[in-house]
Amino acid sequence: xxxxxxxxxxxxxxxxxxxxxxxxxxxxxxxxxxxxxxxxxxxxxxxxxxxxxxxxxxxxxxxxxxxxxxxxxxxxxxxxxxxxxxxxxxxxxxxxxxxxxxxxxxxxxxxxxxxxxxxxxxxxxxxxxxxxxxxxxxxxxxxxxxxxxxxxxxxxxxxxxxxxxxxxxxxxxxxxxxxxxxxxxxxxxxxxxxxxxxxxxxxxxxxxxxxxxxxxxxxxxxxxxxxxxxxxxxxxxxxxxxxxxxxxxxxxxxxxxxxxxx
Amino acid sequence: xxxxxxxxxxxxxxxxxxxxxxxxxxxxxxxxxxxxxxxxxxxxxxxxxxxxxxxxxxxxxxxxxxxxxxxxxxxxxxxxxxxxxxxxxxxxxxxxxxxxxxxxxxxxxxxxxxxxxxxxxxxxxxxxxxxxxxxxxxxxxxxxxxxxxxxxxxxxxxxxxxxxxxxxxxxxxxxxxxxxxxxxxxxxxxxxxxxxxxxxxxxxxxxxxxxxxxxxxxxxxxxxxxxxxxxxxxxxxxxxxxxxxxxxxxxxxxxxxxxxxxxxxxxxxxxxxxxxx
Numbered sequence: 287x288x289x290x291x292x293x294x295x296x297x298x299x300x301x302x303x304x305x306x307x308x309x310x311x312x313x314x315x316x317x318x319x320x321x322x323x324x325x326x327x328x329x330x331x332x333x334x335x336x337x338x339x340x341x342x343x344x345x346x347x348x349x350x351x352x353x354x355x356x357x358x359x360x361x362x363x364x365x366x367x368x369x370x371x372x373x374x375x376x377x378x379x380x381x382x383x384x385x386x387x388x389x390x391x392x393x394x395x396x397x398x399x400x401x402x403x404x405x406x407x408x409x410x411x412x413x414x415x416x417x418x419x420x421x422x423x424x425x426x427x428x429x430x431x432x433x434x435x436x437x438x439x440x441x442x443x444x445x446x447x448x449x450x451x452x453x454x455x456x457x458x459x460x461x462x463x464x465x466x467x468x469x470x471x472x473x474x475x476x477x478x479x480x481x482x483x484x485x486x487x488x489x490x491x492x493x494x495x496x497x498x499x500x501x502x503x504x505x506x507x508x509x510x511x512x513x514x515x516x517x518x519x520x521x522x523x524x525x526x527x528x529x530x531x532x533x534x535x536x537x538x539x540x541x542x543x544x545x546x547x548x
Numbered sequence: 549x550x551x552x553x554x555x556x557x558x559x560x561x562x563x564x565x566x567x568x569x570x571x572x573x574x575x576x577x578x579x580x581x582x583x584x585x586x587x588x589x590x591x592x593x594x595x596x597x598x599x600x601x602x603x604x605x606x607x608x609x610x611x612x613x614x615x616x617x618x619x620x621x622x623x624x625x626x627x628x629x630x631x632x633x634x635x636x637x638x639x640x641x642x643x644x645x646x647x648x649x650x651x652x653x654x655x656x657x658x659x660x661x662x663x664x665x666x667x668x669x670x671x672x673x674x675x676x677x678x679x680x681x682x683x684x685x686x687x688x689x690x691x692x693x694x695x696x697x698x699x700x701x702x703x704x705x706x707x708x709x710x711x712x713x714x715x716x717x718x719x720x721x722x723x724x725x726x727x728x729x730x731x732x733x734x735x736x737x738x739x740x741x742x743x744x745x746x747x748x749x750x751x752x753x754x755x756x757x758x759x760x761x762x763x764x765x766x767x768x769x770x771x772x773x774x775x776x777x778x779x780x781x782x783x784x785x786x787x788x789x790x791x792x793x794x795x796x797x798x799x800x801x802x803x804x805x806x807x808x809x810x811x812x813x814x815x816x817x818x819x820x821x822x823x824x825x
Contacts, residue, residue, distance in 0.1 A: 325637070413656075421654040424614050425668045426643040
């Protein structure tokens with residue numbers, strides 16, 4: 287009994303420690319981004335662009351495929367469920383709101399957490415084991431400025447951009463299916479969709495994607511920095527990073543939706 | 549008869565100057581004390597080798613010397629600056645005068661060898677690309693890696709990786725150069741070449757060099773003085789000849805590679821196995 291309570295206590299303390307560490311990393315990243323140039327130590331733009339290419343451009347094909355699939359799946363389910371009440375003509379309302387406010391940010395967040403979050407955690411863990419982080423420090427380069435800030439900045443641009451792209455693809459795919467099924471023109475479907483949506487819906491989705499961006503990077507960096515052991519350790523922190531990031535995204539999504547819709 | 553003031557000045561200028569001064573340095577990992585009041589002075593232009601068995605604290609001492617850990621007690625001065633009192637920016641400025649060659653090289657795997665060598669220049673200098681290219685090429689020539697600038701670290705052998713790491717460490721012409729286990733994992737010929745390189749750097753570039761190693765042959769070849777660490781304490785600091793003549797059995801055990809008798813208490817061993825101690 288005592289040992290399980292002790293174990294729980296230790297986990298809680300470690301969790302708080304990691305949250306604190308993530309907060310420090312976030313603050314330091316913002317500090318270097320805002321004031322690094324003034325000290326002659328800017329966050330290097332090429333590093334940010336490189337990360338954007340890795341996280342964004344290279345993720346486009348799979349993001350497109352998943353978004354189209356989600357759009358089609360929503361269209362199929364909407365037509366089926368609304369068909370029970372003879373209300374198929376309202377399908378575009380549910381599809382538009384659920385894609386823009388919920389599915390696009392969530393699916394893209396999970397995709398990027400699995401793809402880029404894991405890559406970032408593995409990269410940092412490997413660098414840590416190979417003493418590359420130590421090498422940065424003895425050269426006089428702040429590892430947060432050199433490694434974390436570029437990833438965070440890139441993610442803050444890439445995730446909302448991918449989410450916007452996913453909105454277009456998912457709504458387009460759903461539109462093609464619904465217009466064919468209901469025998470209406472694609473233009474009529476698009477017009478109905480635009481009428482339903484407000485800027486607030488768009489900001490709801492983009493706000494979530496910004497939060498997810500911060501979560502994915504911080505979870506990856508905290509795990510990558512705390513690696514121990516060799517290759518096994520890298521594998522362990524990579525898996526932990528993906529699981530924690532996806533869990534954090536889903537929980538944050540629910541909390542965000544609850545808070546914003548009250 | 550008292551010496552004249554001119555003689556005093558002359559004697560003072562001829563006296564070797566300590567560029568690294570460690571006084572009563574203590575280090576802890578959690579509750580475990582790893583270094584117990586270590587004191588050591590390294591003179592300008594000398595090669596100081598730090599030796600010791602596994603767990604003696606030599607790697608921890610090196611991590612303190614290169615600023616990767618702050619001491620829990622005592623003081624550490626590098627180039628007349630007490631590093632325990634330096635802020636982040638002052639430490640960064642001091643690091644321009646230090647170079648470190650890590651055990652595995654620690655080259656950045658995403659950059660070419662030349663980009664690795666240029667990184668400190670890019671970070672600390674305001675040189676144009678062409679000048680940085682020239683400097684990187686010169687430093688790679690110093691370590692006998694001319695023509696390997698475009699290679700990626702994964703394409704180099706172990707010895708080449710270490711030499712590339714040395715090129716990066718000396719690119720800013722530091723006054724202090726630190727080596728962590730330079731001979732580890734190398735065959736005898738490559739190891740001997742690296743020893744020659746360390747001597748060449750000291751002689752040609754007037755650097756003060758600290759080498760942490762457990763390779764006895766290498767240590768005796770390059771060292772002006774050797775500091776022997778044992779269980780977190782300095783056991784001896786002497787010239788290689790002085791250590792050979794030492795009557796201290798622990799030193800002789802280390803130098804003659806003799807295993808120490810370790811007494812195992814069966815009761816405490818069983819307690820440790822059961823997780824009770």
